[in-house]
Structure formats: C-alpha cells, structure tokens
Amino acid sequence: MLSFRPLLVISWCIFSLLTATPLAAKAAMPDAEVILNYNVNASNSWYPYYIAQTPEAPGVLGEIIPKILALANIKSRKHNFPPKRTNQALEKGFLDFDVVSPSWFEEKQLADTFVASNPIMPIMENIVVLEKNQQRWQRLSQIKGRNIGTVRGYLYHDDNEFTRVDFKSERELILALHKGRIEAAISGDYPALYWAKELNLPISLAAVHSSGDLVIRLRKEHIALLPAINQAIQTLKDSGELQQIIDKYTLATP
Incomplete structure (x- = not known):
C-alpha cells in the first residue's frame, strides 16, 4: 500500500515483553512466557481491514488477528501507537509482527529478519x-x-x-x-x-x-510460533469462520 495499507498494514504490529520476574526466578525459568504486544492503528481507518473506533465491528483484520492469536494460544496485549511510532519501532526491531502482502515489496521478498505465515486472504x-x-x-x-x-x-x-x-x-x-x-x-x-x-x-x-495475499510477517526470533499461527489460520479457513468475517465486510447488504 496494506501499497495500500499501513506500513504496519493497518499498522498491525507487536513487540515482545518477557514477563517481569526477579533474576533468580528467571534463572529458574529459562523459558519465561512471552507476551506479544500488538498495535492496531491505521492512518485513519483502513476499510475493510481495520476500522477505527468501532469495537463492535473493527474490520476484517480487527476480528481475524485476535482469533488467530487465541487459537494459537499466544498471549497478547493491544496498544494504540501512532503510525510514526510503530514504524520506528519496526525499524529498530522492537516489533514482532505486522500484516503485509509480499506483493508490496520489491521482488516480493521480505527482509531476512522476517518469516511469513501462510496466506490469510x-x-x-x-x-x-x-x-x-x-x-x-x-x-x-x-x-x-x-x-x-x-x-x-x-x-x-x-x-x-x-x-x-x-x-x-x-x-x-x-x-x-x-x-x-x-x-x-x-x-x-x-x-x-x-x-x-x-x-x-x-x-x-x-x-x-x-x-497477492495478506500474511503475518513475523520476526525470525519468534519462528517457533509460526506452526501454531499457520494452524490457527487453517482452522479458521476450514471452519468457514474466516470467510464469514471477510464476507461481513466486503459483500453488499441485500
């Protein structure tokens, strides 16, 4: 965009925070739980993918992304950063994923620091x-x-x-x-x-x-989460729920 879409495609972005624990507890718990903090903040509204200030109908991705995270059993925390701040955070490596289309990039290639999920839509x-x-x-x-x-x-x-x-x-x-x-x-x-x-x-x-297709662009340090994310996407497709959400925002009302 998104190319049409926020650099963070609706600005769908996240940065990870390790659960705060004392140093001794961290030593005893080397696999401390990761919470993915994500940002949903388009430049205005990115209809029909993200619609601002309408929690009852937040847009296609506004509904799908939380469902993917929940099905993948990935804990998350939502933030509301302005686009400039989220863009800077992505560039500096503080964000963990956004939603993009490889078609927006030169030769359809993501940077080496990211991996792509299976297509969402x-x-x-x-x-x-x-x-x-x-x-x-x-x-x-x-x-x-x-x-x-x-x-x-x-x-x-x-x-x-x-x-x-x-x-x-x-x-x-x-x-x-x-x-x-x-x-x-x-x-x-x-x-x-x-x-x-x-x-x-x-x-x-x-x-x-x-x-092209929208995918989750995930930082490589979280590649272990990719199979669960892909399975969640497939589950939403197989159940028909993903298409129902898309249709809700893209089909004309009879």
Missing part, C-alpha cells in the same frame, strides 16, 4: 482515478515519473519510480482526486470504493498496481 490495489480519466491510466508504467497519491506510512514496492504525494488516509486520497490536487492515486480496491461511496465522490479503478 487475497488483497489487491489499483491505480485510482476519476471516471473521466480511467482510459488514460490502463498501464502501470504510466505512474513512472509522475506525482502519485499515496498514504503516509504505507509500503509501495516501486515508489522509487514515482513521486509520492502523501495523505493521511484513503479517504483523503479520494478527496484529493476530486479537488484536483492529484490525478492518480494508489489504493486498495475495497478502501477506495468504500470511501467513494461514503463521500458520494465517484472514482474508477484503473491499472492493477499489485495483487
């Missing part, structure tokens, strides 16, 4: 334009050297090829398109269509910018 982003400009943006190569609307803190695998014009959220991207501040933006299809509908500001989805 598909994700796609497009070049987003006004309806009158759709035919002019049918090739991805057209973004080269241009000013392109992006979301502050989001990952874009090719942002060396265009000039980023950062905004706070996908909502602000749609407003900027209609105000003529930018001619094209990069956004996930669901967030762009959602905000266009909410704001009553029509847009068109042009060339596909990236497509």
Whole structure:
C-alpha cells in the first residue's frame, strides 16, 4: 500500500515483553512466557481491514488477528501507537509482527529478519482515478515519473519510480482526486470504493498496481510460533469462520 495499507498494514504490529520476574526466578525459568504486544492503528481507518473506533465491528483484520492469536494460544496485549511510532519501532526491531502482502515489496521478498505465515486472504490495489480519466491510466508504467497519491506510512514496492504525494488516509486520497490536487492515486480496491461511496465522490479503478495475499510477517526470533499461527489460520479457513468475517465486510447488504 496494506501499497495500500499501513506500513504496519493497518499498522498491525507487536513487540515482545518477557514477563517481569526477579533474576533468580528467571534463572529458574529459562523459558519465561512471552507476551506479544500488538498495535492496531491505521492512518485513519483502513476499510475493510481495520476500522477505527468501532469495537463492535473493527474490520476484517480487527476480528481475524485476535482469533488467530487465541487459537494459537499466544498471549497478547493491544496498544494504540501512532503510525510514526510503530514504524520506528519496526525499524529498530522492537516489533514482532505486522500484516503485509509480499506483493508490496520489491521482488516480493521480505527482509531476512522476517518469516511469513501462510496466506490469510487475497488483497489487491489499483491505480485510482476519476471516471473521466480511467482510459488514460490502463498501464502501470504510466505512474513512472509522475506525482502519485499515496498514504503516509504505507509500503509501495516501486515508489522509487514515482513521486509520492502523501495523505493521511484513503479517504483523503479520494478527496484529493476530486479537488484536483492529484490525478492518480494508489489504493486498495475495497478502501477506495468504500470511501467513494461514503463521500458520494465517484472514482474508477484503473491499472492493477499489485495483487497477492495478506500474511503475518513475523520476526525470525519468534519462528517457533509460526506452526501454531499457520494452524490457527487453517482452522479458521476450514471452519468457514474466516470467510464469514471477510464476507461481513466486503459483500453488499441485500
């Protein structure tokens, strides 16, 4: 994003804290329990993946990630950091995971310090334009050297090829398109269509910018947790619960 998504894709991030114990107790308990502290804080709301300030309907990932952690029997503690702070924490290695799509990265490769879970769900982003400009943006190569609307803190695998014009959220991207501040933006299809509908500001989805799957990007020091995380993802898929959550936020109400 997410590329469309927070650098921490909705900013889904965590840092681990060892349970506080006296030094003598730690010596007697070398395998002290790890609590994964995670942050759920998008730039605004990352519909339908994360929706801020609506605990009864927090979005697809807002519901799925806690279920994965619970099924994997991984204890967690939720925080609410601003994007800048979470980004810095990830860079410095204080965060343990976020939710990303490998398609957002150059050559679809994560850094060597991370491992990826099995796919959670598909994700796609497009070049987003006004309806009158759709035919002019049918090739991805057209973004080269241009000013392109992006979301502050989001990952874009090719942002060396265009000039980023950062905004706070996908909502602000749609407003900027209609105000003529930018001619094209990069956004996930669901967030762009959602905000266009909410704001009553029509847009068109042009060339596909990236497509892939969302995964949990886990720091390698926690690789031992990966099998349990993957099993939890598979359990949610096999039970149909994961698809039910996705449908709840992405299918039109009859």
